[in-house]
Amino acid sequence: MANGTHWDGSPVDDGTARSRLRGTMRLHKSSQSQTLRQHGxxxxxxxxxxxxxxERFDTKTWLPLLQQVFPSRLVPERYHWxxxxxxxxxxxGGSGECRIAHPSMCPAMEHDDERALRRLRGHYAVTTRKWIEQGAFVPTPQKEVSEEDVVEQIAQADTETRHVITYTYWTWLGPSxxxxxCCVARAHSTSERCQNPVFDSDxxxxxxTQVERPMPRGRTGHATLWSGQKMWVFDLNALYPDEYKRWRSQRCTSHAKSSAPDVxxxxxxxxxxxRHDAFVVYDRPTAANARKRNEHPLKGLVQPLASAGRCSAEGCSNRSHRSEEDGWLCWVCEPIARRRARTHEQWQKPSLEKDPPF
Incomplete structure (x- = not known):
């Protein structure tokens, strides 16, 4: 205990405040999430x-759901969760009941007119309008609300400076x-959020690291003007998987292996x-100057991913373990390209056995 804080960074109670009652909720032993429902x-x-x-099972990103449970037969299948x-x-899951993602119902977004969900969306819109008229809710000023805007509320950043981290092919934007x-684990001494930082310079x-600014996928990437520009990111590729897991779980070194739930x-x-153009850093940040870590003894024997070949097909992210020539196609895109070429060739050659259809 130093500087008026406990070992986990939580403030010391000086006795003037009432003793805080610790929450009685706890995580089930089979749960793969560290977040208590009351905090989620x-x-x-x-x-x-x-x-x-x-947390989604596939992308490991967070998805907001409605609190209600609906009969699956009344909801289109693509909305089932x-x-x-x-x-x-x-x-x-074969239960006959499903959950619905909040972006599919949010009244602030534009939705396709679907008969099955028209009544439910109308109910949500009317309720929001009543809250606004009663002064109980002031919506965030924004011209158009997209699905990404709704999902990214998980960050709720209160700062203009947000840094980017990278690990293998993943690139994440932090809340600050x-x-x-800060760590998101619950401090045992106060039952509140731990105040320790995730970053430890020691x-x-x-x-x-300065990397090339990634291009957006699809046709949007062809209209950008930043081709070849460099941006600064916090590179975590030197970490072992369990060390990277601590960063992704947003936990300090004291709660790295702790069973404490997340607040x-x-x-x-x-x-x-x-979308995050405002947070791209072009000048080297002065924050988080960690001491240099010793290189891994096998680093020189493993070919870095940056030098590996990448499929040239649009929208494909498959890579090769070795360098490839320009225009290389992966095992998935190459058969598709050959089939398209044969089809194109057949249409180009005139048929000699059949008369033309005119």
Missing amino acids: INRCLYCHHPMEWY SVFNGLVYLGD AIDEI LGEGTW KPPQWIPFDAL
Whole structure:
């Protein structure tokens, strides 16, 4: 205990405040999530309806769901979600009941006119309008609300500086600067959020690296003007998997292997070079200057991923373990390209056996 704080960074109670009652909720032993349900619920900034946050089983990102459970037969199949062991999965899991993602119902977004969901969406819109008229809710000012805007509320950043981290092919945007990201675990002494930072300069985890700014996928990437520009990211590729897991779980070194639950979900969101243009850093940050870590003894024997070949097909992210020539296609895209070429060739050659259809 030093500087008026406990070992986990929580403030010491001086005795003037009432003793805080610790929560009686606890995580089930089969749960794959560290977040208690009471801490995974908040209200949408755009419609004020409550949302429950769950981690997706596939992308490991967080998805807000409606609190209600609906009969699967009344909801289109593509809107079906189910929760199992703390994670959210596609489909109803054969239970006959399903959950619905909040972005599919949020009144602040534009939705396709679907008869099956028209009444439910209308109910949500009317409720939001009543809250606004009664003065109970002031919506966040924004011209257009997209699905990404709703999902990225998990961060709720209160700072203009947000740094980007990279690990293998993943790129994540943090809720603040690297040295200001706080642990999300619950402090045992106060039952509140731990105040320790995730970054520890003594461990030498991560270095500032200049990388090429990623291009957006699809046709949007062809219209960008930043081709060849460099940006600064906090590189975590030197970490072992369990060390990277501590960063993704947003926990300090004291709670890295602790069974303490989270008071809120981790605040990392996938970095999008187009949407998060305001957080791209062009000058080397001065924050989080960690000491240099000793290189791994096998580093020189393993070919880095950056030098490996990448499929040239649009929208494909498959790579090769070796360098490839320009225009190389992966094992998935090459058969497709050959089939398209044969089809194109057949249409180009005139048929000699059949008369033309005119």
